[in-house]
Amino acid sequence: MSELPLSFRFAGRELRSGVAGFRIFLACLALGVAAIAAAGSTAEAFRRGLASEAREILGGDLRVSVEGRRFTAADRARFAALGATAYAVASMAMAETATGERRLVELRGVSGSYPLAGTVEITGAASLAEAFRPVGDAAGAAVEQTLLDRLNLKLGDRFLVGEAPFVARAVLVSEPDRLGRGFALGPRVLTTVEAVEKGGFLQEGLPDTGETVRIALRPDLASNASVDRLVKGLQARGFSARGRNDAAAGIKRLIDQLEYFLGFIGLASLVAGGLGVAGAVSAYLEQRKASIAILKALGAEAR
Amino acid sequence: MFDASTTTPLSLDAVTLTLPSAAGPVEILRGVSLTVEPGERVAVVGPSGSGKSSLIAVAAGLEQPTSGAVRLFGQDLGRLSEDGRAKLRRGKVSLVFQSFHLLPNMTAEENVSAPLEIAGRSAAAKTAREWLDRVGLSERLRHYPHQLSGGEQQRVALARALAIQPELLFADEPTGNLDAANASGVADLMFELVAETGAALVLVTHDPALAARADRQIVMGGGLVVDPA
Numbered sequence A: 001m002s003e004l005p006l007s008f009r010f011a012g013r014e015l016r017s018g019v020a021g022f023r024i025f026l027a028c029l030a031l032g033v034a035a036i037a038a039a040g041s042t043a044e045a046f047r048r049g050l051a052s053e054a055r056e057i058l059g060g061d062l063r064v065s066v067e068g069r070r071f072t073a074a075d076r077a078r079f080a081a082l083g084a085t086a087y088a089v090a091s092m093a094m095a096e097t098a099t100g101e102r103r104l105v106e107l108r109g110v111s112g113s114y115p116l117a118g119t120v121e122i123t124g125a126a127s128l129a130e131a132f133r134p135v136g137d138a139a140g141a142a143v144e145q146t147l148l149d150r151l152n153l154k155l156g157d158r159f160l161v162g163e164a165p166f167v168a169r170a171v172l173v174s175e176p177d178r179l180g181r182g183f184a185l186g187p188r189v190l191t192t193v194e195a196v197e198k199g200g201f202l203q204e205g206l207p208d209t210g211e212t213v214r215i216a217l218r219p220d221l222a223s224n225a226s227v228d229r230l231v232k233g234l235q236a237r238g239f240s241a242r243g244r245n246d247a248a249a250g251i252k253r254l255i256d257q258l259e260y261f262l263g264f265i266g267l268a269s270l271v272a273g274g275l276g277v278a279g280a281v282s283a284y285l286e287q288r289k290a291s292i293a294i295l296k297a298l299g300a301e302a303r
Numbered sequence B: 001m002f003d004a005s006t007t008t009p010l011s012l013d014a015v016t017l018t019l020p021s022a023a024g025p026v027e028i029l030r031g032v033s034l035t036v037e038p039g040e041r042v043a044v045v046g047p048s049g050s051g052k053s054s055l056i057a058v059a060a061g062l063e064q065p066t067s068g069a070v071r072l073f074g075q076d077l078g079r080l081s082e083d084g085r086a087k088l089r090r091g092k093v094s095l096v097f098q099s100f101h102l103l104p105n106m107t108a109e110e111n112v113s114a115p116l117e118i119a120g121r122s123a124a125a126k127t128a129r130e131w132l133d134r135v136g137l138s139e140r141l142r143h144y145p146h147q148l149s150g151g152e153q154q155r156v157a158l159a160r161a162l163a164i165q166p167e168l169l170f171a172d173e174p175t176g177n178l179d180a181a182n183a184s185g186v187a188d189l190m191f192e193l194v195a196e197t198g199a200a201l202v203l204v205t206h207d208p209a210l211a212a213r214a215d216r217q218i219v220m221g222g223g224l225v226v227d228p229a
């Protein structure tokens, strides 16, 4: 120690307590930087995931829907000209068992070509077609496990949705386009369009009535630019339409908000850390200034 | 370079000090002349705000006078840089401040050895320990200033000032912050050690009994020496 030059010896003594005060603020800075970096990369990962799954999330290249009515024959002809189509209708309805258990469900009917993108995961039946096969007067349906639990049903049991009889033939595990459809109020009952029609859920003028078609475009229409053009054209005709390029707009907004939020937290801790460091530095320099003045009074030169 | 027994340690010639303040310039010293001979002990008394601490700051070269000349050991401080003045103080001039001014991140021992190390004295740590022993703090060598009482800090400051055996010691109310028992202990020690080393002493004090122990008293008032007029 005594071999060191004077200035180093004194600097070493001076630093003894100086650095400790910075640590918490340095940690704050590190946290802020990490949070901002993490916000960016997490959001980016989500976005990449979304982009690669966009077609599945939407259920096809295009999704077109109407509210308050069904598609007309002319509509259907126009869609058929664009590529493969899969129709779906949905309604909120009350499910009830013979023992009187009741539960609000989302009754969804799909056409035979569903799904155009991705796969529907079910257990208890080999295929959707098998799950939808009627038993007597009851239509076949794939239902979520939560509904089975709630209504005390097992596969093969009958239940009513509204007035219409159904039989639970499969457990619905996942639908590829689940994410793109947004929030559901109740467990889903997946069946055929015809079964939903027969149940009387789709009468003209009912607020619930509406129909959605998902379209897998012909190869010559499948470019991004063409998707966007088709979406614009359909919107101009009064349809609500969405292309695979903006599959899950709500989710994208959510990711954006998540990114802002995480970034904001990071920024806040950066600001807190920065203010802290500034405070600690100025307090330290203030103390150093006093120490330097004392050392000068003791005869030390500046350099 | 100098002969300590014949070179006048301190002389002030018509020194003024005017400092800027929010309310305009303040005339703090308004023409002070003073000579301190080798080994002489001068007490500076006067009401609060009369400029005693300012006089010491200027005399020790910590503050530059606005006009007039300050000579330390015959050297005109006005001709020296800040570093030059520090170099001139080194090993020859010590200060005991009204509020101790110990180095907060250094132990008692390091505080005392600091000026010794700066002056390049050998066995600085050993000398520091001896002086801390003399002021009754041999049990407090490794304590930091904030771990010491006011009286103990002032004794460390005194040990630090005396350990280099200065030729000139400035002491600004060295007992002002201490209780009566501590105050007389520190005062006794200071006069004893000054007598032993033959240092000249400029002592600012409010305590008439302490001032009476000096060879000579000057009374400050309103930035001037009012007695002897």
Ligand SMILES: Nc1ncnc2c1ncn2[C@@H]1O[C@H](COP(=O)(O)OP(=O)(O)OP(=O)(O)O)[C@@H](O)[C@H]1O
Pocket (backbone or CB within 6 Å): B019, B020, B021, B026, B028, B047, B048, B049, B050, B051, B052, B053, B054, B055
């Ligand atoms: N940096 C400064 N700027 C402006 N005015 C100052 C400054 N330092 C001291 N003064 C003023 O100079 C005057 C003399 O101050 P000084 O500290 O020398 O008095 P003092 O005689 O030591 O007083 P005390 O007995 O209270 O220690 C005071 O009126 C003070 O307010």
Ligand SMILES: [Mg+2]
Pocket (backbone or CB within 6 Å): B052, B053, B054, B098, B172
């Ligand atoms: Mg004072």
